[in-house]
Amino acid sequence: MKLKTTSLLQIVALILVISPLTLPAQVRDIVPLQSGWKFITGDNLEYAAPGFDDSRWQAIRVDESWDPQGFEKLDGFAWYRIKVVIPSSLKAAAHLKDGLRVFLGKINNFDQSFLNGRLIGMNGSAAAGNEPLDDAFTKADNNTYEKDRIYVLPVDDPPILWDKENVIAVRVFDAGGLGGMYSGDGGLRRAGSGACTAATAACAWSPSPIISPRTPPPGLSSSAAGRLPSRSWSITRRRFTL
Numbered sequence: 001m002k003l004k005t006t007s008l009l010q011i012v013a014l015i016l017v018i019s020p021l022t023l024p025a026q027v028r029d030i031v032p033l034q035s036g037w038k039f040i041t042g043d044n045l046e047y048a049a050p051g052f053d054d055s056r057w058q059a060i061r062v063d064e065s066w067d068p069q070g071f072e073k074l075d076g077f078a079w080y081r082i083k084v085v086i087p088s089s090l091k092a093a094a095h096l097k098d099g100l101r102v103f104l105g106k107i108n109n110f111d112q113s114f115l116n117g118r119l120i121g122m123n124g125s126a127a128a129g130n131e132p133l134d135d136a137f138t139k140a141d142n143n144t145y146e147k148d149r150i151y152v153l154p155v156d157d158p159p160i161l162w163d164k165e166n167v168i169a170v171r172v173f174d175a176g177g178l179g180g181m182y183s184g185d186g187g188l189r190r191a192g193s194g195a196c197t198a199a200t201a202a203c204a205w206s207p208s209p210i211i212s213p214r215t216p217p218p219g220l221s222s223s224a225a226g227r228l229p230s231r232s233w234s235i236t237r238r239r240f241t242l
């Protein structure tokens, strides 16, 4: 009888060990980025630096544009920042050498996005690593506001601080009408398939300069903030009210 009880306990213990309920960190495969964002108007590349003090920035939602959140007439530059712990469970859940997917949803109109001070993508395309941090990204295609921003990083990418606080900063330029992050469905998760390492082209990504708090904004003209693209928006303006 004692032997049977012992066996039963062993079975129960085994079930507990293999149950996902006992391993919440290991089965967690997405970290939402749907709340906790902070916001400031204007433009300063130092905002990308992870050590920048954003304690005086205001909270903002990303499930609708900034216009109905007190910035109805704001066009031009603004920044979003969020601090997030990236659990190594995302890496553990990934296939060997799989990637980390940084999904920021849709952004009206244009973006340059940074992880811990490093440019990881802009306007929906992974950063090639040599993009100038000027305002050229503000002159992209009119339909850019409809594009999901998905930036895939290698899991061995140095800017990712596993199990520590990371800072995602998004430099946004609104060309008119509604502006800002607005789809509210962002999150971090492992990439679905395919090897993605810093040494492969699978990520379509290579390192770019890291911005430190003491680095002066490179290549940013003082007149960049608030300046509209040179093309006329009068005919297509309605498109940006979506």
Ligand SMILES: [Ca+2]
Residues within 6 Å of the ligand: 108, 109, 174, 175, 176, 177, 178, 179, 240, 241
């Ligand atoms: Ca717009």
